[in-house]
Amino acid sequence: MERLTYDDDLFLRMECVLGVPVVNQIVWRFDRPVALDALQSMWGLLATGPIDRSVRRTRVPGARDSWTAARTPADPIAVGSPIARDAVDTWIENEAAVRLDPIDGPAWRLSATAVESGGMIVSLVGSHVVGDGGALTSAAAAALSGRAVPDDFRRVGLDNSGSEAALSGADIADGVGRIGAALSGAARALGATAVDTVRARRSPASAAEPSTPDAADTQADHSRVIIAPAEGPWVPSTVVVDCPAADWSAAAANKGGSSNSLLVAVVLGILTGSGRISTRDRVRVALPVSTRTSGDRRANATSGVSIHVDPGATYRDDLGGIRASSKQAFSAQADRRVTTTFELLKPLMQLLPDAIVAKLAASGSAPLCLCSNLGTRGLALRTIGGVDATSVAMRSITQNTDVALLRRTGGGVSAWWNESGERATLCVTGLDPDRFPSKEHLRGLVEAEYGRWGLTPEFW
16 A cells, blocks of 8 residues: 655645645647547556546544545546637646546546647646656656656555455554654654754854845835735736747856756846845745656655855856855755754654644745756657647646735745757746736746847747
């Protein structure tokens, strides 16, 4: 029996307790039609792959939920009526808003529609509970290569044949084990905290030098004009933009950077242009990192690191600082030999009842600046039925958001970048309803920032 990890449980709680499901989406843009039988073959392989599963919730205190085969099969591929070129954005957003169910199923959906002026758009959405962005792209890439199961995302623990008595016995054993793990982890975390406190007291006073606060902590200093409604549903604005991958690489190299450091710089520029931050702020940037390995059994296998970009916007002339900080953070994450306090507390947090999770979530926050570099993943996804996509976009979306939630969590900009051969594609979402009040406004900020780096944006 395969149990949900802490990260799987986190996304399940977001959906079941907080009512804000998170889904991942891949979108293909083609300049000519893709054969329906190729899409049906892709659907069939996805339907026998690792994303086609459901969560079995347990009633035993302390026991983790487990995975089972999908209770409801995924709907057959949905092929819509042809749409106008200027309706592509709306179609993509509607697909991202589709209701998925990681418990009763289906947890994913494959759909396609022709564009009246020529070409086709294909969308694959999957619940974040059953797989993170890396899992979804791996499942899709495997299906496009004729395989149901990718090398780095195994389809395991989905046997439905166990009796209720056997399942209950396994849940009881897991509950006892997890309570012990939670107590042990909490004790180790307390010990580590005590040691850190003693070390801090013994360190020289000069170590406590004043520092520039993060922009996330000083956002109240920047004027805020309320543009969005005071309350009610609100879908964050998102734009998808292409440019030649060679141009992106050249712009980065011209300033001593990499594709990743240019991504960070572009997103910082969008935030600055919106007025959410200024060049006087020190900004914390979140950089997701995949920890998925060959034969991985986890639905969610993503960690993350953070870097700080100092005030002054010197990165506009020299990307070397962002590049060095990112490289150091990635190396430290990969070479981590000491278990963090957060890791020690994960078993305890997974034991918390839904009511306590809901209260703790009231003080939660979203990243001010999140930059997810998916590298060349789009290249493995590019071809469906012998037809190459002009570009491939990937992103993560939180559903059922409203103005109050977005203002309270304080998110800024989240971005996802990838290459799919000759094209570099960026998805940008503005999570602040007042700084990014419309898609048109966000598009203008992206266009201006691309111009700053000598890039020509091609919006979807």
